[in-house]
Amino acid sequence: MSALAPVFEPLTILIAEDSAADLLLLSTIVRRQGHQVLTASNGAQAVDLFARERPQLVLMDALMPVMDGFEAARRIKQLAGEALVPIIFLTSLRQSEALAQCLDAGGDDFLPKPYNPLILAAKINAMDRLRRLQATVLQQRDLIAKHHDYLLHEQRVAKAVFDKVAHSGCINAAPNIRYLQSPYALFNGDLLLAAYTPAGDMHVLLGDFTGHGLPAAVGAMPLAEVFYGMTAKGYGLTQILREMNAKLKRILPVDMFCCATLLCLSTQRRAVEVWNGGMPEGYVHEVATGKRTPLISRHLPLGVLSAQAFDDRTEVWPMALGDRVFLLSDGVLDTADANEQLFGAERLQQVFAANREPDRLFEDIEQALAAFRGEARDDVSMLEITLQAGQSMRATGPLYADSGQSCPLDWSMSFEFRAETLKRYNPLPYLLQLLLEIHGLREQSGALYSVMAELYSNALEHGVLGLDSRLKRDAEGFAQYYRLRNERLVQLSSGYVRVHVQVEPTATGGRMTLRIEDSGPGFDVEQVLARPLDVDRLSGRGLDLVRQLSSDVRWSDGGRSVCVEFCWEALA
Amino acid sequence: MSVESEVSLDGKKLTIAIKGRFDFGSHQAFRDAYERFYKVPQVYIVDLKETTYMDSSALGMLLLLRDHAGGDNSEVRIINSSPDVRKILAISNFDKLFDIH
Numbered sequence: 252m253s254a255l256a257p258v259f260e261p262l263t264i265l266i267a268e269d270s271a272a273d274l275l276l277l278s279t280i281v282r283r284q285g286h287q288v289l290t291a292s293n294g295a296q297a298v299d300l301f302a303r304e305r306p307q308l309v310l311m312d313a314l315m316p317v318m319d320g321f322e323a324a325r326r327i328k329q330l331a332g333e334a335l336v337p338i339i340f341l342t343s344l345r346q347s348e349a350l351a352q353c354l355d356a357g358g359d360d361f362l363p364k365p366y367n368p369l370i371l372a373a374k375i376n377a378m379d380r381l382r383r384l385q386a387t388v389l390q391q392r393d394l395i396a397k398h399h400d401y402l403l404h405e406q407r408v409a410k411a412v413f414d415k416v417a418h419s420g421c422i423n424a425a426p427n428i429r430y431l432q433s434p435y436a437l438f439n440g441d442l443l444l445a446a447y448t449p450a451g452d453m454h455v456l457l458g459d460f461t462g463h464g465l466p467a468a469v470g471a472m473p474l475a476e477v478f479y480g481m482t483a484k485g486y487g488l489t490q491i492l493r494e495m496n497a498k499l500k501r502i503l504p505v506d507m508f509c510c511a512t513l514l515c516l517s518t519q520r521r522a523v524e525v526w527n528g529g530m531p532e533g534y535v536h537e538v539a540t541g542k543r544t545p546l547i548s549r550h551l552p553l554g555v556l557s558a559q560a561f562d563d564r565t566e567v568w569p570m571a572l573g574d575r576v577f578l579l580s581d582g583v584l585d586t587a588d589a590n591e592q593l594f595g596a597e598r599l600q601q602v603f604a605a606n607r608e609p610d611r612l613f614e615d616i617e618q619a620l621a622a623f624r625g626e627a628r629d630d631v632s633m634l635e636i637t638l639q640a641g642q643s644m645r646a647t648g649p650l651y652a653d654s655g656q657s658c659p660l661d662w663s664m665s666f667e668f669r670a671e672t673l674k675r676y677n678p679l680p681y682l683l684q685l686l687l688e689i690h691g692l693r694e695q696s697g698a699l700y701s702v703m704a705e706l707y708s709n710a711l712e713h714g715v716l717g718l719d720s721r722l723k724r725d726a727e728g729f730a731q732y733y734r735l736r737n738e739r740l741v742q743l744s745s746g747y748v749r750v751h752v753q754v755e756p757t758a759t760g761g762r763m764t765l766r767i768e769d770s771g772p773g774f775d776v777e778q779v780l781a782r783p784l785d786v787d788r789l790s791g792r793g794l795d796l797v798r799q800l801s802s803d804v805r806w807s808d809g810g811r812s813v814c815v816e817f818c819w820e821a822l823a
Numbered sequence: 824m825s826v827e828s829e830v831s832l833d834g835k836k837l838t839i840a841i842k843g844r845f846d847f848g849s850h851q852a853f854r855d856a857y858e859r860f861y862k863v864p865q866v867y868i869v870d871l872k873e874t875t876y877m878d879s880s881a882l883g884m885l886l887l888l889r890d891h892a893g894g895d896n897s898e899v900r901i902i903n904s905s906p907d908v909r910k911i912l913a914i915s916n917f918d919k920l921f922d923i924h
Contacts, residue, residue: 459879461879461880461882461883462847462879462880462883505883505886505887505890506880506883506884506886506887507883508882508883508886510879510914510915528915528916529914529915529916530914531914548913548914548915548916549916550916551915551916551917551919551920552915555886555920560895581879581914585878591875591876593907
């Protein structure tokens with residue numbers, strides 16, 4: 252360390268001594284050692300001189316007229332502030348109390364008279380080392396403080412940007428979401444995102460990056476952008492997951508990844524679709540029966556696997572109105588007590604079991620955690636979403652970006668999606684973007700998307716894949732339905748879904764006719780439509796919804812072809 | 824925390840043993856354990872017998888080792904994991920990337 256290096260630097264040394272002979276002798280010794288000397292003949296003079304010249308070291312006689320050395324030492328120490336100005340007392344005193352008094356007054360050492368030049372030089376050098384050490388410490392402290400302020404400032408700015416990105420969804424606005432997040436420093440490794448799809452479903456992501464702070468926030472930004480952008484355009488979970496994984500894999504270093512649970516909560520379908528990669532089990536809570544279905548982590552976290560190896564399979568669970576989904580971060584389970592015992596999933600289950608008021612679940616968990624450990628964890632996130640009726644459908648993006656002069660009004664197009672495409676591609680976001688070129692339709696984008704999504708999935712699932720919607724009567728059949736859907740989709744080798752769009756101007760505005768055909772066996776339209784409307788059954792709601800949302804619905808070709816119309820008024 | 828590594832006599836197997844907490848504090852020691860060997864072993868073994876705790880940055884370090892060992896063509900075995908540590912590996916589905924015993 253530089254403070255200990257044997258570099259000789261001449262010092263300015265103040266000598267306060269009332270005996271002129273001693274002063275002369277001492278000055279000569281010190282000068283001979285290469286230092287500059289300032290002299291004072293009493294304490295008051297010494298203090299004045301110190302204030303003016305700021306010498307680096309003081310040799311101080313204890314007993315002097317006007318002001319003694321003890322008082323002068325006190326004042327000089329005060330003037331010196333944080334810097335170390337070593338004071339060596341020169342004394343003929345021999346009693347221990349007197350020597351102790353020298354140190355109590357702020358002296359750093361003492362030198363007995365008569366002076367020994369060798370000892371004096373050694374003491375000056377030793378004190379100089381201490382002085383320089385102190386100066387280095389102070390300088391480093393100030394540097395650290397400066398860097399710290401700078402870092403805090405940068406983090407504040409970054410957090411402001413981060414908050415805009417991460418909280419631009421509906422996480423705070425949605426009435427059916429409750430969450431609790433404890434912050435770690437300025438950022439949280441945990442990421443919580445929620446947004447509505449054009450059809451009024453809700454996408455929610457709870458993620459946990461390796462690490463905290465800036466590194467986590469850096470990864471969170473692109474993840475949030477993909478989540479919001481693709482959700483608003485109507486992409487499904489699997490496409491969003493693929494995009495997120497590919498993006499993180501590309502930009503993150505090998506040892507960074509993001510554990511995440513992504514879910515799609517659909518009031519319309521009374522179901523939740525879930526993908527969990529690396530997060531602790533969340534739960535679907537059936538309020539009526541009290542049953543909790545675990546949402547088990549089946550996948551590696553996002554950003555680990557290549558696009559080819561990535562597994563986007565999701566699970567679908569039925570939900571009734573009022574049922575809840577509960578998600579948590581590992582901060583809850585990893586909370587440790589004084590003996591490094593972890594809180595763990597079993598204790599969490601006990602809290603669930605003891606919980607009497609569902610609305611107080613978070614408080615119950617927090618209390619249990621507090622009772623368990625007695626100190627706050629850095630990264631606890633909990634989230635609960637309730638399935639509620641009547642989530643409104645939102646229009647995506649700004650309604651009118653331009654005057655509408657260039658909007659297409661008289662055209663038609665047809666698509667045929669065949670087996671290989673049906674397996675892996677969801678054409679709906681693309682079709683929606685295309686149709687929203689028609690300005691008159693933008694106000695109805697939510698309804699339009701819902702109807703398209705419903706008719707497309709009917710064509711695919713009931714038509715091409717031949718699945719019977721009556722399977723979805725109960726929870727067990729529901730799970731089986733989605734298992735079969737996956738199986739048959741994987742094996743699909745033939746079949747098609749055709750989409751025809753016809754847009755025409757009318758006297759008052761325009762009309763869009765959408766016809767969807769499938770290669771399936773068709774169905775008995777009259778019989779299905781005659782079924783009683785039952786809002787709480789798991790199947791059959793789709794058609795009711797379609798009939799509510801579009802001006803006209805007609806089936807033909809034995810149920811294999813369905814046609815809906817959307818009309819709009821000319822824009823003012 | 825300590826990280827110890829040992830190469831088999833034929834130089835084909837490198838065993839890395841982590842004692843105590845396996846978290847960000849072991850980052851440098853863990854990297855050193857496999858980067859300082861200039862001969863590349865065929866099999867890497869991570870011995871967690873005396874590992875008491877493991878966090879997500881430890882998972883990241885395992886990914887680094889896997890990458891160093893050749894990614895999808897690597898052979899990395901994780902042995903002697905305690906039930907707690909095994910739970911952490913299971914939640915992250917690391918058994919899809921590593922040979923876990």
